[in-house]
Each structure stands twice: as structure tokens, then as C-alpha cells.
Amino acid sequence: MQHRDLVRKAIWSAIYLLFILAPLFALLAGKLPPARNFGTEFSVALGYSGLAMMGLQFGLTARFRYVTEPWGEDVIYHFHRRISLMAVALVVVHPLILIAIGSESVALPDSVWDIPWGARFAALSIGSLIVLVVTALWRKQLKIRYELWHLSHIVLALTAVFAGMLHMVGWGFYLVDPFKRALWIGMTVFWIALLLYVRLFKPLFMLRRPYRVAEVRMERGDTVTLVMRPDGHAGFRFKPGQFGWLTLWASPFRITGHPFSFSSSAEAPDGRVDMTIRNLGDFTNAVKAVAVGQRIYLDGPYGAFTIGNPTDMHVLIAGGIGITPMMSMIRTLADRGDPRPLVLLYGGKDWDTLTFRDELDTLKTRLDLKIVYVLSQPPEDWSGERGRITADVFKRHLPPAYADHEYFICGPDVMMDAIETALGEMKVPLARYHSERYSFV
Ligand SMILES: Cc1cc2nc3c(=O)[nH]c(=O)nc-3n(C[C@H](O)[C@H](O)[C@H](O)COP(=O)(O)OP(=O)(O)OC[C@H]3O[C@@H](n4cnc5c(N)ncnc54)[C@H](O)[C@@H]3O)c2cc1C
Structure with a gap:
């Protein structure tokens, strides 16, 4: 990995942590209300942390190219999924602890009309989060169309963060100080602004550049x-x-x-x-x-799935439609007259449906390009590789200084998992291989 990328990763990670931790420390600054028991204080801290992490999800999914570039968009989306689960867990555990310790703040009044607004917003926020998690984890099983799910995901996230904020302001224990109140409200405005940037300003820019x-x-x-x-x-x-x-x-x-x-x-x-x-x-x-x-x-x-690091040779491993980024790399290297050897391991079902195979043959005349087709349903007279791309296929076709080559992998998830394992077994350092996953969700 290039030094520049490492520095950028470190800077953005520090900014991310600052956004999560600074509001918490700010709560402890200035005049404080008298402390309550440990369980209550602990549960409240979890609630604040959970909400701060939730809000930052708008930043993670805002497609800021400069931020996501060192990692790649797919890594950011996977991080978003993982960290959101943690944030939701913190928010849900917050009232559970209060219930477990028998806190008065969660005691139900005699009539529903007497339920304070702060508690109503808490229920709305937690309810939205639970629906959001269930639909995100089991969208396919619930047979929800991707587009409908995407829209509901945004609406639920907005509702959860807004209601969570109103709950905090309504409860007001740590936010009686107007400065702290302004800080949290300001942060919520910032999160919403990130959403507006993606959904309003960016499309406006694109509208002018069709x-x-x-x-x-x-x-x-x-x-x-x-x-x-x-x-x-x-x-x-x-x-x-x-x-x-x-x-x-x-x-x-x-x-x-x-x-x-x-x-x-x-x-x-x-x-x-x-x-x-x-x-x-x-x-x-x-x-x-x-x-x-x-x-x-x-x-x-x-995306960060791209050539550019110094290497002796590029090894491109494509499964099915995962050939598209490889095609861009091969065409670009041909146009640049790159003299380095290039190996393409291309897995597909059968000979007739291999996208780009005719042009790939032509490109061999412009590059030092070796192509190994691996067919899972080969014709009877096929003398090439059969089945799946495995470590054995690598060993048969690649020069043995495996750790010196730069690898690019794109294809179905199962294929990518198997190849990453094989490269690990061949002692290829992590920094030497790059993966592009076609499933963000
Ligand atoms: C970084 C990246 C690069 C890709 N490059 C290519 C490519 O070069 N060529 C190619 O054919 N495919 C590519 N894909 C896959 C392609 O985006 C999906 O196949 C396509 O969006 C499916 O849409 P659909 O409505 O036809 O299918 P649907 O039936 O709606 O969806 C099939 C599945 O695709 C996924 N999907 C649908 N819409 C989206 C979306 N907007 N964003 C993310 N996932 C979605 C969902 O998991 C869904 O279950 C790429 C995906 C990613 C993440």
C-alpha cells in the first residue's frame, strides 16, 4: 500500500473517532447535574454513543470520493453494515439496562396519554432501528425489492436519528446546558446536511453534466x-x-x-x-x-480496485461478469504500451458465453498477455482448465515468485473467498492482492 494512502487512512480514522468521542467528552464538560447510580449513567452513555455512531452513517454512505478512496467503496459499505449493527445494539441496550435496574425513568404511567414526549420519541427511534436492521439483514428473504428497500432504509434512518435527538433534548438530563444542547443539535443538522449533499447537491451537479x-x-x-x-x-x-x-x-x-x-x-x-x-x-x-x-x-x-503500484507482473482473476474491470485494465495497459507480462485467469460457465473472449484474443497481439480460461461446463473436446480457479491452477500457470506479482480478483463471492484463501496459503502478502465485490448489500 502506498504511503499516501496509509496517511489518508490514519487521518480519516482519527476524524471518525473524533466525531464519535468528542460529543461524549463534551457532555462531561462544564456544570454537571448530580450523578445518578452507575447503571443509569452507563446506559445513558451507551445511548449517546449509539446515536453519535448512527449519525455518522450518513457520512459513511455519502460517497465522498476523497474519503472512501484509500479503502474502496465496498470496504466502506461493509464497515457501514458492521458498525451500524453495533450502534443499534448500543441504542437498544440503553433502555434494557434501565428496565433491568428498575429505573423510574422507564416506569409506565397509568395512562398512555401521560407518557412523556421524550419516551415516545425513544420508542419511535428504537422501533425504526429494529425495522431498519431486520429489513437490511433479511431483505432478500422478505422479498423486498432493492429500490423500495433503499428508500425505506433512508426514511427509517432519518426517523431513528431525528427521534433519537428529540428524545435526548426532551429528556434533557445532560443537555440542560444550552451549549451542549446546541452541540448535539448542530451535529444532527450536520448529519442531515450530509444526506442533502448526496440526495440534492450531487444530483444537481450531475444534472448539469449529462x-x-x-x-x-x-x-x-x-x-x-x-x-x-x-x-x-x-x-x-x-x-x-x-x-x-x-x-x-x-x-x-x-x-x-x-x-x-x-x-x-x-x-x-x-x-x-x-x-x-x-x-x-x-x-x-x-x-x-x-x-x-x-x-x-x-x-x-x-473505488480503490486499480492498477498503479510497482510490480513485476499483473495477475487478473475474473469470474463471470467480474471480467469488466479486468477488461478496462487490459485495454488501458495495451493503450499505454505496457511491456510487463500480464496473466488473465478467466473462469466462466462455457466457451460460448465468455464475454469479451474475441477481443481478448486480439489484445494478445498488443500485450505480453497470457489467458487461461477455466470452464465449469467445458465442451467435450476442451483441453484447457476445467472446474474452478484454485491454488493448483495458479501453480500450473504463474511464475513461482508468487509474492512479487500484483493480483486483482473480481467475481462471485464464493470464488473470491476461495481465491483469497489460496493466495494466503501461497504466502502472497495482503497488500499484494485486491478484491472488488459486486455485492454491497
Ligand atoms: C462496485 C460494483 C461494480 C459492479 N460492476 C458490474 C459490472 O461491471 N457489470 C455488471 O453486470 N454488474 C456489475 N455489478 C452488479 C450490478 O450492480 C447489479 O447486478 C445490478 O445493480 C443489479 O440490478 P437489477 O435491478 O438488474 O437486479 P435486481 O434483481 O434488482 O437485483 C439483483 C441483486 O443485485 C443487487 N443490487 C440491485 N440493485 C443494486 C444497487 N443499486 N446497488 C447495489 N446492489 C444492487 C441486490 O443485491 C439484488 O438482490 C457491480 C456491482 C458493484 C457493487
Whole structure:
């Protein structure tokens, strides 16, 4: 990993911790109300920490390129999922402790009308969080459409944070001091501003920088390539392996964009970008019906899955549609006249549905490129590799200084898990391999 990335990681991690811990320490500053028993104070601290962590989730998912770049968007989303669970656990444990110690603050009044507003907002916040977690963890089992889930996720998160804040202000034990009250309210405003940035300001920016579809090309394996060019602006530059969020048939204000890797060369002129999309669901099925000339919106580039570190050779390992970022890397290296050896291990079902295989053969004439196809359903006369890409396949086709090469892996999750394990067994250091997972959710 480059020194610059390490420094950026350290700085952003410190800022993240500061945002979580500073408001807690601020609570202890200035004039304090008389202390209560340990259980109450402990439970309240958990509640405050949980809410601070919840609020910061808006920052984690705000797609700040400069922040996410050292890690990669997929790592940030996985962190978001893990840390959110921890935040929700803290918030839920907060009233449970109060109930366990028989605190008066959670005693139910005789009539529901007498329930204080602070408690009502607490119930709303915790209820929203529980629904949010259940729908996030079991969306597929609950058969909730991705787009509907995405919208409800934002609404539930907003409700939880808003209601949590109103609960704190309503309860007011630590927030009687106007300065502390202003600090927490200010922080909530900041979190909401992050959401507005993603949902309002960024789309406004994209609205002024549209793209047009220049070509719709059918590829092998029920896959379509969209060739896109900036319309009235210079476009953006990307690094091979990065991806963008595509919005079709809608304004950039639409909640859900779809992430796709760029498959074209990063050296392509006139801001051209290609995305190669496999039919795997309702949106991807409809892509082949896109008309040439159609206006579309692209948000990008994102991701840390990219070449650039010094290495003796690149080893690209693709499964299925995971070939798209590799294609961008290979095309870019060809355009740059890169003389280093390049090995592509490409796993697929059968020979006919291997996307890009014709162009890959042509690219061999421009690069020191070796391609090893691994088919799970090969034709009878197939003399190449069969089954899955395993450590044995590496050993048969790669020069043995395994730890000196730079590896890039993209494909189905099971394949990626198996390859990461194999590379670990071959003593390839973690910093030498890079993975791009196509499942954020
Ligand atoms: C970084 C990244 C790069 C990708 N690059 C490519 C590529 O180059 N080519 C390609 O064909 N596919 C790529 N994908 C996968 C692609 O984004 C999904 O297949 C596509 O969004 C599915 O949409 P759908 O409506 O057709 O399918 P659906 O039936 O709606 O969804 C199928 C599954 O895809 C996931 N999904 C759906 N919408 C989204 C979304 N907006 N964001 C994240 N996940 C979603 C969900 O888990 C869902 O269950 C990439 C994914 C990621 C995360």
C-alpha cells in the first residue's frame, strides 16, 4: 500500500473517532447535574454513543470520493453494515439496562396519554432501528425489492436519528446546558446536511453534466455494453478498475443508481466511458432496450480496485461478469504500451458465453498477455482448465515468485473467498492482492 494512502487512512480514522468521542467528552464538560447510580449513567452513555455512531452513517454512505478512496467503496459499505449493527445494539441496550435496574425513568404511567414526549420519541427511534436492521439483514428473504428497500432504509434512518435527538433534548438530563444542547443539535443538522449533499447537491451537479449513449453493443453471455460520451462537458477521468453509479430513464434525483465497473480503456479520448452489464435482474434486463442518443447520468469514478503500484507482473482473476474491470485494465495497459507480462485467469460457465473472449484474443497481439480460461461446463473436446480457479491452477500457470506479482480478483463471492484463501496459503502478502465485490448489500 502506498504511503499516501496509509496517511489518508490514519487521518480519516482519527476524524471518525473524533466525531464519535468528542460529543461524549463534551457532555462531561462544564456544570454537571448530580450523578445518578452507575447503571443509569452507563446506559445513558451507551445511548449517546449509539446515536453519535448512527449519525455518522450518513457520512459513511455519502460517497465522498476523497474519503472512501484509500479503502474502496465496498470496504466502506461493509464497515457501514458492521458498525451500524453495533450502534443499534448500543441504542437498544440503553433502555434494557434501565428496565433491568428498575429505573423510574422507564416506569409506565397509568395512562398512555401521560407518557412523556421524550419516551415516545425513544420508542419511535428504537422501533425504526429494529425495522431498519431486520429489513437490511433479511431483505432478500422478505422479498423486498432493492429500490423500495433503499428508500425505506433512508426514511427509517432519518426517523431513528431525528427521534433519537428529540428524545435526548426532551429528556434533557445532560443537555440542560444550552451549549451542549446546541452541540448535539448542530451535529444532527450536520448529519442531515450530509444526506442533502448526496440526495440534492450531487444530483444537481450531475444534472448539469449529462452523458449520451453513443452505442449499445450486444456481447456474449446475455450482456450489453453501453458506450457513453459526455454531453456538453469534458467528462471525468477514471483509473482502470474503478466503477460509477448509472442512472437510466430517470433524473439524477432518483434514489437508487446502479453500480457498474467501467470496461473501457482509461486512455479513451473525449471522456468516453463504457459499462458492460450482465442481465441479472429487472434493471439489467432492461438495459438492452436503451436507445442510442439517450441521456443518462453517471456518478463517479469510485473505488480503490486499480492498477498503479510497482510490480513485476499483473495477475487478473475474473469470474463471470467480474471480467469488466479486468477488461478496462487490459485495454488501458495495451493503450499505454505496457511491456510487463500480464496473466488473465478467466473462469466462466462455457466457451460460448465468455464475454469479451474475441477481443481478448486480439489484445494478445498488443500485450505480453497470457489467458487461461477455466470452464465449469467445458465442451467435450476442451483441453484447457476445467472446474474452478484454485491454488493448483495458479501453480500450473504463474511464475513461482508468487509474492512479487500484483493480483486483482473480481467475481462471485464464493470464488473470491476461495481465491483469497489460496493466495494466503501461497504466502502472497495482503497488500499484494485486491478484491472488488459486486455485492454491497
Ligand atoms: C462496485 C460494483 C461494480 C459492479 N460492476 C458490474 C459490472 O461491471 N457489470 C455488471 O453486470 N454488474 C456489475 N455489478 C452488479 C450490478 O450492480 C447489479 O447486478 C445490478 O445493480 C443489479 O440490478 P437489477 O435491478 O438488474 O437486479 P435486481 O434483481 O434488482 O437485483 C439483483 C441483486 O443485485 C443487487 N443490487 C440491485 N440493485 C443494486 C444497487 N443499486 N446497488 C447495489 N446492489 C444492487 C441486490 O443485491 C439484488 O438482490 C457491480 C456491482 C458493484 C457493487
